[in-house]
Amino acid sequence: NAGVTQTPKFQVLKTGQSMTLQCAQDMNHEYMSWYRQDPGMGLRLIHYSVGAGITDQGEVPNGYNVSRSTTEDFPLRLLSAAPSQTSVYFCASSELQGKSPLHFGNGTRLTVT
Amino acid sequence: GESVGLHLPTLSVQEGDNSIINCAYSNSASDYFIWYKQESGKGPQFIIDIRSNMDKRQGQRVTVLLNKTVKHLSLQIAATQPGDSAVYFCAENKGGSQGNLIFGKGTKLSVKP
Numbered sequence: 480n481a482g483v484t485q486t487p488k489f490q491v492l493k494t495g496q497s498m499t500l501q502c503a504q505d506m507n508h509e510y511m512s513w514y515r516q517d518p519g520m521g522l523r524l525i526h527y528s529v530g531a532g533i534t535d536q537g538e539v540p541n542g543y544n545v546s547r548s549t550t551e552d553f554p555l556r557l558l559s560a561a562p563s564q565t566s567v568y569f570c571a572s573s574e575l576q577g578k579s580p581l582h583f584g585n586g587t588r589l590t591v592t
Numbered sequence: 593g594e595s596v597g598l599h600l601p602t603l604s605v606q607e608g609d610n611s612i613i614n615c616a617y618s619n620s621a622s623d624y625f626i627w628y629k630q631e632s633g634k635g636p637q638f639i640i641d642i643r644s645n646m647d648k649r650q651g652q653r654v655t656v657l658l659n660k661t662v663k664h665l666s667l668q669i670a671a672t673q674p675g676d677s678a679v680y681f682c683a684e685n686k687g688g689s690q691g692n693l694i695f696g697k698g699t700k701l702s703v704k705p
Contacts, residue, residue: 585635
């Protein structure tokens with residue numbers, strides 16, 4: 480099993496550009512989530528999904544969209560990138576929401592200039 | 593370079609000593625707690641979890657203690673090794689059994705050989 484796979488590993492965007500961060504898991508987990516990690520801020524929840532076709536907002540959802548058309552994939556979209564979105568983004572999945580360990584990908588380091 | 597460790601509380605221990613990393617949680621309704629280890633450039637890695645019906649849980653060289661009275665969680669690492677050097681995060685399922693995992697800001701553990 481590959482676990483949680485994130486692509487790309489690194490990305491540089493100009494302000495106003497759009498992009499999609501990809502996330503895929505092969506563990507048949509129903510729950511998936513996106514976090515961002517900034518220095519001194521820990522991991523903050525952006526969006527999450529409890530199953531295909533269901534998504535909801537986390538702590539810091541503004542500027543990001545998600546969709547969950549399959550159990551395996553949970554892409555994160557930045558429609559118009561801003562410098563404040565410079566961060567490291569982690570996708571994670573688990574069997575159950577809030578009751579089992581999250582499995583994390585290795586992250587995407589995004590810089591917006 | 594790795595920026596995750598900036599501005600974090602730091603614990604420095606001698607190789608072979610025991611380490612104790614502390615975490616205060618905020619919500620008395622939280623019933624699932626978890627510790628993660630994050631090495632430079634990688635995603636968080638699950639260490640150990642505990643449910644609120646337990647006070648203590650042991651793994652290989654690690655013990656988690658839960659004190660619900662004062663809403664405190666600790667991670668003890670026995671015979672700390674250089675490979676234990678990392679940032680450690682605690683998380684709670686804020687809001688109870690259907691809550692998402694919300695992370696603390698982390699503690700950087702530095703092991704001196």
